[in-house]
Amino acid sequence: MNLSLIKQKFAQYKIVALLIAIALIWVFFSWRTGGGFVSPRNLSNLMRQMAVTGILACAMSFVIIAGEIDLSVGSLLGLLGGAAAVLDVTHHLPLPLTLFIVLLSGLLLGMFNGVLVAYAGIPSFIVGLGGMLAYRGIVLGVTGGSTIAPVSNEMVNLGQGYLPDVLGVGLGVLLMAVACLLTWRSRTNLARHGLPRPAGWQDGLRLGIIGLVLFAFIRTVNDYEGIPFPVLLLLVLLGIFSYVANQTVFGRRVYAVGSNLEATRLSGINVRAVKLWIFGLMGLMCALAGVINTARLAAGSPSAGTTAELDVIAACFIGGTSMRGGSGTVHGALIGALVMASLDNGMSMLDVDAYWQMIVKGCILTLAVWVDVATRASRR
Amino acid sequence: MSEYLFEMKGIVKRFGGVAALDGIDLAIQPGECIGLCGENGAGKSTLMKVLSAVYPYGTWDGEILWQGQPLRAASIRDTEAAGLIIIHQELMLVPELTVTENIFLGNEITLPGGRMDYPAMNRRAEELLAELKLFDVNVVLPVSHYGGGHQQLIEIAKALNKKAKLLILDEPSSSLTTSEIEVLLDIIRGLKAKGVACVYISHKLDEVAAICDTIVVIRDGKHIATTPMAQLDVRNIITQMVGRELTQLYPKQEHALGENVFEARHITCYDPERPLRKRVDDVSFSLRRGEILGIAGLVGAGRTELVSALFGSWQGRMEGEVWLHGKKIDTSTPLKAIRAGLAMVPEDRKQHGIVRDLDVGQNITLSVLDQFAHGSSVLRIDGAGELRAVREEITRIGLRAASPFLPITSLSGGNQQKAVLAKMLLTAPQVLILDEPTRGVDVGAKYEIYKLMFELAGRGVAIIMVSSELAEVIGIADRVLVMGEGRLRGDFINHELTQEMLLAAAIDQATT
Numbered sequence: 001m002n003l004s005l006i007k008q009k010f011a012q013y014k015i016v017a018l019l020i021a022i023a024l025i026w027v028f029f030s031w032r033t034g035g036g037f038v039s040p041r042n043l044s045n046l047m048r049q050m051a052v053t054g055i056l057a058c059a060m061s062f063v064i065i066a067g068e069i070d071l072s073v074g075s076l077l078g079l080l081g082g083a084a085a086v087l088d089v090t091h092h093l094p095l096p097l098t099l100f101i102v103l104l105s106g107l108l109l110g111m112f113n114g115v116l117v118a119y120a121g122i123p124s125f126i127v128g129l130g131g132m133l134a135y136r137g138i139v140l141g142v143t144g145g146s147t148i149a150p151v152s153n154e155m156v157n158l159g160q161g162y163l164p165d166v167l168g169v170g171l172g173v174l175l176m177a178v179a180c181l182l183t184w185r186s187r188t189n190l191a192r193h194g195l196p197r198p199a200g201w202q203d204g205l206r207l208g209i210i211g212l213v214l215f216a217f218i219r220t221v222n223d224y225e226g227i228p229f230p231v232l233l234l235l236v237l238l239g240i241f242s243y244v245a246n247q248t249v250f251g252r253r254v255y256a257v258g259s260n261l262e263a264t265r266l267s268g269i270n271v272r273a274v275k276l277w278i279f280g281l282m283g284l285m286c287a288l289a290g291v292i293n294t295a296r297l298a299a300g301s302p303s304a305g306t307t308a309e310l311d312v313i314a315a316c317f318i319g320g321t322s323m324r325g326g327s328g329t330v331h332g333a334l335i336g337a338l339v340m341a342s343l344d345n346g347m348s349m350l351d352v353d354a355y356w357q358m359i360v361k362g363c364i365l366t367l368a369v370w371v372d373v374a375t376r377a378s379r380r
Numbered sequence: 381m382s383e384y385l386f387e388m389k390g391i392v393k394r395f396g397g398v399a400a401l402d403g404i405d406l407a408i409q410p411g412e413c414i415g416l417c418g419e420n421g422a423g424k425s426t427l428m429k430v431l432s433a434v435y436p437y438g439t440w441d442g443e444i445l446w447q448g449q450p451l452r453a454a455s456i457r458d459t460e461a462a463g464l465i466i467i468h469q470e471l472m473l474v475p476e477l478t479v480t481e482n483i484f485l486g487n488e489i490t491l492p493g494g495r496m497d498y499p500a501m502n503r504r505a506e507e508l509l510a511e512l513k514l515f516d517v518n519v520v521l522p523v524s525h526y527g528g529g530h531q532q533l534i535e536i537a538k539a540l541n542k543k544a545k546l547l548i549l550d551e552p553s554s555s556l557t558t559s560e561i562e563v564l565l566d567i568i569r570g571l572k573a574k575g576v577a578c579v580y581i582s583h584k585l586d587e588v589a590a591i592c593d594t595i596v597v598i599r600d601g602k603h604i605a606t607t608p609m610a611q612l613d614v615r616n617i618i619t620q621m622v623g624r625e626l627t628q629l630y631p632k633q634e635h636a637l638g639e640n641v642f643e644a645r646h647i648t649c650y651d652p653e654r655p656l657r658k659r660v661d662d663v664s665f666s667l668r669r670g671e672i673l674g675i676a677g678l679v680g681a682g683r684t685e686l687v688s689a690l691f692g693s694w695q696g697r698m699e700g701e702v703w704l705h706g707k708k709i710d711t712s713t714p715l716k717a718i719r720a721g722l723a724m725v726p727e728d729r730k731q732h733g734i735v736r737d738l739d740v741g742q743n744i745t746l747s748v749l750d751q752f753a754h755g756s757s758v759l760r761i762d763g764a765g766e767l768r769a770v771r772e773e774i775t776r777i778g779l780r781a782a783s784p785f786l787p788i789t790s791l792s793g794g795n796q797q798k799a800v801l802a803k804m805l806l807t808a809p810q811v812l813i814l815d816e817p818t819r820g821v822d823v824g825a826k827y828e829i830y831k832l833m834f835e836l837a838g839r840g841v842a843i844i845m846v847s848s849e850l851a852e853v854i855g856i857a858d859r860v861l862v863m864g865e866g867r868l869r870g871d872f873i874n875h876e877l878t879q880e881m882l883l884a885a886a887i888d889q890a891t892t
Contacts, residue, residue: 326737
């Protein structure tokens with residue numbers, strides 16, 4: 001009886017549980033590194049490392065919610081990042097043009113995957129597996145296996161630039177205002193429909209915590225150099241993808257398709273088109289992540305993004321996206337990405353052997369999904 | 381030893397703070413057949429889960445006695461070992477395995493070394509099926525080779541093989557034809573004579589009345605009455621179930637029929653697996669404004685295939701034309717069919733009706749969601765407008781849900797069906813196709829669905845209703861089509877029409 005209550009609460013506050021897990025991981029690493037882990041410089045670095053996985057995880061959460069999977073994202077990232085480097089280094093194209101070409105190619109390649117899945121009826125696992133090999137092959141063929149460098153300064157700025165302190169503070173204030181506005185709106189909405197509202201202190205506490213986190217975040221990054229550009233991009237994407245998931249027709253259809261494809265089709269929804277666009281978005285995010293990755297490394301590496309798909313998929317599952325489709329959140333997937341990035345970063349700081357890092361990450365993924373499954377079972 | 385084979389005393393099962401079962405008593409003697417009746421949501425399935433230890437001992441309060449001894453089963457294995465077998469509403473057969481393999485699944489006869497003793501199992505399987513008077517089944521063929529009716533009987537053979545002392549049948553007849561139901565009832569009579577006890581759960585009260593010795597009625601998780609069948613008739617049972625008098629089962633309302641609006645011409649459907657086999661063979665019919673057209677026939681007659689072809693959801697090849705208001709319309713996908721003015725509530729609510737992860741309101745607006753976002757799929761949904769539409773529809777259709785934000789799966793079958801219906805009505809269809817609209821729906825909700833159908837017909841909507849319940853077809857339809865083996869076998873105006881006439885039309889030529 002008591003156990004089921006705990007399970008119920010846990011399922012309800014899964015995100016809180018994940019945040020507690022992250023806090024524990026951070027406490028552990030800062031203890032082992034004598035505080036080095038939580039230094040502004042390292043945290044700023046950690047967030048930049050996480051940005052690439054996070055950008056992919058935004059779109060991957062849609063793919064998984066829709067009941068599909070995409071294993072080709074790592075290779076596609078490598079291909080598009082490599083393309084960006086080639087256009088920049090070899091052809092000296094202006095940055096906006098390079099970005100346009102790469103993003104468009106990403107969208108089209110993603111939609112190509114989508115056509116194979118949705119219209120040709122090939123299982124997405126196979127399309128992903130095929131793409132993983134083929135796209136990587138193209139990268140190796142085009143680059144001849146060698147690194148493409150040096151990338152122009154403009155592009156490097158995309159990966160290594162920072163937002164000036166003042167703008168960072170302004171952004172923090174703006175985000176806080178948005179949080180207050182959304183809370184107020186949801187309270188008036190609930191009141192208007194005669195639904196129970198959470199107690200005032202609960203919302204107050206929530207806003208307080210959000211404010212505190214924002215303050216700590218801005219303070220920390222400004223103590224170093226400011227908000228890193230990739231992190232800013234990730235925040236913007238989080239906003240866009242959450243909006244699409246929760247507020248738009250397309251988002252609702254993503255959930256419906258993943259939950260019951262046949263019923264959704266019979267409701268008069270073009271389920272193939274929904275899937276096509278989901279894969280298109282995935283491709284677009286591969287392009288963004290590829291550019292950021294190339295910019296961060298200041299070079300196009302033929303091995304860029306190898307096994308990135310595994311980190312991304314793991315992030316989504318750790319963040320509570322359901323394997324059978326139909327449920328999950330974008331912010332959950334990003335918190336999952338933060339877990340993976342924290343583990344990577346912390347263990348690297350501690351000079352843990354690479355093989356141990358893999359073992360630990362594998363165990364954490366399995367553990368997280370087990371906890372998820374165990375707490376879900378009570379509801380079915 | 382107690383005179384009862386099985387007793388439940390004061391069973392209470394709570395989910396959180398809500399008591400789904402509140403003091404249920406049930407006692408069964410060997411060879412007795414108990415009819416368990418109650419509306420959907422009354423607690424029948426919960427009770428069966430307690431009984432069969434899906435909810436193990438300790439997760440509920442009360443006492444269960446098996447042959448006079450307390451039964452403290454930890455899992456369904458324990459109850460099966462005792463001889464208490466459930467046959468679920470959804471068949472639990474593995475379609476790819478053979479009939480024999482299914483009957484012996486988890487219970488295989490093996491030779492030394494773990495090798496399956498196929499000859500022995502096949503022989504035993506044939507014996508079991510012969511007991512069930514099922515002579516036309518080849519036990520080495522996959523189960524998928526046989527239709528729903530045969531599968532149900534194979535499931536019973538599987539239960540008999542486990543030496544059942546108490547057999548629980550949960551809606552066993554929902555996929556059976558009238559003649560197959562007769563066979564089933566005969567089998568149960570035979571089992572009773574051998575001392576096997578049964579609990580028969582069904583919405584089809586005439587079956588319950590025909591087979592059961594005692595009727596137990598539960599309502600809202602409470603035990604209402606235990607009465608010998610001899611003192612009851614179907615009407616009394618209904619009264620006990622709903623707690624109020626239902627004056628009429630079919631609230632027939634006069635409504636005017638208008639001009640011809642809809643026409644299906646030469647519809648032919650081919651089996652998706654075997655492209656040469658016709659599942660529907662050259663069916664044509666027309667439909668008038670405000671008309672309720674019943675489509676009757678035996679299971680496998682091609683009724684569901686026909687209506688899915690009209691709605692663009694048939695998976696195989698299809699030929700034929702669909703006309704609406706004198707114009708040929710394209711219904712090659714459900715989306716196009718809905719845009720043209722058709723709507724369909726599919727037969728299989730779980731697989732094709734509800735979307736489990738969406739809440740009640742989101743299920744209702746699924747088809748018309750872009751209306752709330754200026755017809756765009758990337759603009760913001762007007763949440764307040766959506767909620768208003770959902771509330772209106774919930775009130776109009778009499779859907780009982782405490783809030784539109786509840787998970788759809790928390791509703792009873794009848795209310796889920798109403799939600800699917802509401803979803804389709806929001807598309808404002810001119811032709812509404814209902815495939816078995818009251819299957820697995822309780823008496824009260826059935827009545828409300830019928831009333832809604834008449835209201836729609838009164839407003840000029842043309843309705844096609846596929847139904848296996850002949851009484852329902854006669855009680856509701858203005859005109860009845862009878863199908864058999866994919867062909868149209870009869871077209872009757874519903875005037876002094878009897879079930880016998882429809883059945884004769886469905887079966888008659890099937891034998892020639």
